[in-house]
Amino acid sequence: xxxxxxxxxxxxxxxxxxxxxxxxxxxxxxxxxxxxxxxxxxxxxxxxxxxxxxxxxxxxxxxxxxxxxxxxxxxxxxxxxxxxxxxxxxxxxxxxxxxxxxxxxxxxxxxxxxxxxxxxxxxxxxxxxxxxxxxxxxxxxxxxxxxxxxxxxxxxxxxxxxxxxxxxxxxxxxxxxxxxxxxxxxxxxxxxxxxxxxxxxxxxxxxxxxxxxxxxxxxxxxxxxxxxxxxxxxxxxxxxxxxxxxxxxxxxxxxxxxxxxxxx
Numbered sequence: 461x462x463x464x465x466x467x468x469x470x471x472x473x474x475x476x477x478x479x480x481x482x483x484x485x486x487x488x489x490x491x492x493x494x495x496x497x498x499x500x501x502x503x504x505x506x507x508x509x510x511x512x513x514x515x516x517x518x519x520x521x522x523x524x525x526x527x528x529x530x531x532x533x534x535x536x537x538x539x540x541x542x543x544x545x546x547x548x549x550x551x552x553x554x555x556x557x558x559x560x561x562x563x564x565x566x567x568x569x570x571x572x573x574x575x576x577x578x579x580x581x582x583x584x585x586x587x588x589x590x591x592x593x594x595x596x597x598x599x600x601x602x603x604x605x606x607x608x609x610x611x612x613x614x615x616x617x618x619x620x621x622x623x624x625x626x627x628x629x630x631x632x633x634x635x636x637x638x639x640x641x642x643x644x645x646x647x648x649x650x651x652x653x654x655x656x657x658x659x660x661x662x663x664x665x666x667x668x669x670x671x672x673x674x675x676x677x678x679x680x681x682x683x684x685x686x687x688x689x690x691x692x693x694x695x696x697x698x699x700x701x702x703x704x705x706x707x708x709x710x711x712x713x714x715x716x717x718x719x720x721x722x723x724x
Contacts, residue, residue, distance in 0.1 A: 472567055474524065474527070474564055474567075474568070475564065475567035475568045475570075475571050476571070478519055478520055478523070478524070478568050478571070479568075479571045479572075479575075479578070481519050482515075482516055482519055482520065482571075482572065482575060482629075483575075483578060483579075483582065485512055485515045485516060485519070486512065486579060486582075486625060489508065489511050489512050489515060490508050490512075490622075490625065493507055493508045493511060494508075503679060503680075505624040505680055506624070506679060506680055506683050508624055508625065509624040509625060509627060509628055509680060509683070509684070510683065510687065512625055512628035513627075513628040513631050513632055513635075513684075513687065516572065516575075516628055516629060516632040517632045517635055517636070520568045520569065520572050520632060520636065521565070521568075521632075521636050521639075521640075524561065524564045524565060524568060525561060528557075528560045528561055528564070553701065553702045558643065558644075562644055565636070565640065565644065565647075566644065566646060566647075566650070569633060569636060569637075569647060569650050570650055570653075572629055572632060572633055572654070573629075573633055573650055573651075573653050573654035573657055574657060575629035576626070576629060576630075576657055576658050576661040576662070577657065577661055579625075579629075580661060580665055580669070583619055583669075584669075586619075587618065587619055591615055594615060595615065617671055618669045618670045618671050619669075619670060619671070620670070620671055620673075621666065621670040621671065621673035621674075623673065623676055623680070624680055626658075626662065627680075627684055629654075629658075630654055630655065630658045631684055631687065631688060633650065633651055633654040634651055634654075634688065634691070635688065635691045637650065637651040638688075638691035638692060638694075638695050639691055639694045639695045639698055640695075640698065641695070642695070642698075642699050642702070642703075643698075643699075643702060
């Protein structure tokens with residue numbers, strides 16, 4: 461019964477699993493990169509942003525594709541066939557590819573669009589726990605002196621606004637939309653939804669939740685723009701492969717045209 465329910469709702473369960481892994485990237489990657497000790501030229505903020513973006517992109521897009529893949533027909537006895545041919549049936553862009561991959565990518569992309577809301581929820585919970593700890597342990601034996609500015613800020617001020625981790629989820633949504641938008645036009649609507657969510661969440665939290673953000677240079681913005689320029693190149697490659705595949709329409713009457721007059 462449980463296995464049947466999992467099979468019928470595979471896209472939802474896999475989307476939730478991908479969401480949980482994506483949330484873990486925000487907690488783990490900034491700490492790992494801070495331990496590396498990057499110098500000023502490499503810029504820790506940029507590498508943190510790019511690392512989170514790349515991890516979200518791979519986990520949300522590449523992992524579902526590989527889990528639904530089956531390379532036994534085209535690549536027998538290969539490492540791809542050994543580890544990636546158990547759960548899927550797609551070795552190329554056939555008609556089953558859209559029914560298998562489409563729902564899973566759609567659910568994952570919608571949850572990725574809501575990532576700013578999940579991040580804010582996690583920050584609110586972490587802030588409440590921190591304030592409770594400071595009130596009951598760190599300042600438990602101190603008088604409530606309102607003139608103590610450090611104590612006042614630690615208890616009442618919001619968290620620091622980390623701009624460099626705010627762009628990763630939206631960039632991943634836009635990147636996936638550009639690459640696979642020709643196959644799934646619904647992704648463009650999801651991308652617009654993601655932009656609206658990002659704008660509303662950031663505008664509201666900047667007004668009532670975060671501290672006054674510091675000034676930022678344009679290096680992070682320029683790097684994100686350069687990264688996004690690779691999306692159209694990947695889109696052209698994917699579309700060339702996808703629409704040039706004779707298995708796309710899953711019909712025995714459709715085959716490869718080997719001669720110039722074969723299309724006449």
